[in-house]
Amino acid sequence: MSDILIDDRIRDWVFLPIIIVMFMIQMFRGLLTKYMDNRKTSQKVTSKAQLAEMIDKNITQQSQRLARLHGLLPDQSFKMKRAHLCDHESGILTKASQKPAKDPMQSMSMMNPAAMADMLKQNLSGIVFMALQYQWVSYFFSGFVIGKVPFPLTQKFRTMLQRGVDVQNLDVRYISSISIYFVLLFGGLQKIQQLMFGDDNDEFVDDTQMQMQMQMMGMPTMPSLGQQNDPGKLFIAERTRLEGVKHTFELNKSQDKAMKSLKRFLMQ
């Protein structure tokens, strides 16, 4: 199979522009998200049901924190805290677990005002740009071969990589322009952008990755999943977990630990 010679002008007017434009749009998106984050004010609690939800969330957080960091507390205070949460009649967890299970439809409508606006903004900055770039690339640059991938691929990739090019026996290694778009999209212009923006953008990257995955699956997901349906069970689970915690105060072990680290230090 002889090599195909590709015109210089394809490189100048197609290959490089696609890369440069996608890179610029990625940077622009980063700046946009930064700007919108700065303008986001904290959410106000607007309804009674939302208040109750916040209270529930705080209770779960408190019990989880206690279960995780129990070693920091001396025996007496741990017992008091645990009793405050798990007591048979007056503990907070027992009281909370006796509330009726919330209706899922009702709870979803509670999230609407603030969370929906947030999600819309995130989707806007993510999906709209993706769709826009796809349209741009496939409108202007379709119908010809743009380059070659360095590794051998099977025939199954032909439809994806050679969209618009109808030559049947063309080597699958020759790709059309839309496949460069995909390679750039998945390959991670985000990583390079991270290099430029520094490391105060960790949350940004996670958000867009999550957004892309959410869009792929095609299902809109709510920010807090699964806890809406039956808080009673959740509280009962937390309670059994707390009651099963074997508590030791870490300070009792601290002398041994200090000895060990001192020995290790002296032996170096």
Add this chain to the structure above:
Amino acid sequence: MEEPKVELDDLEVNQERLKQNTNQLKNLRVYGSLNAGIIAGTLGMDGWIGIVIYIAIFLIVSACLAIKMNFKVKEYFRSSYDAYYSGIGTDLLLFLMIWVIFHNLVNIL
């Protein structure tokens, strides 16, 4: 409002510094993949040899990191697996992208 995750075992580990270290490691890996992609692309490597180059450069980066740390991994990272081998799959896509771009720019177009 997320509170930072503090596990009891990690009370001996300084969280801020660990985070700084992991960020630097991530940047380092990205540079490594970029360089590997440029090398593989400009030399015109074909097929599986390219992936071998990527793994080779990844291991070279890990070795340089080990020399810089004087082989005392515990003082800088949580475990040697974390520091040396953990991110190899995530930067592979970045490597592929750079490889395709440079291979096309230099050899074909």
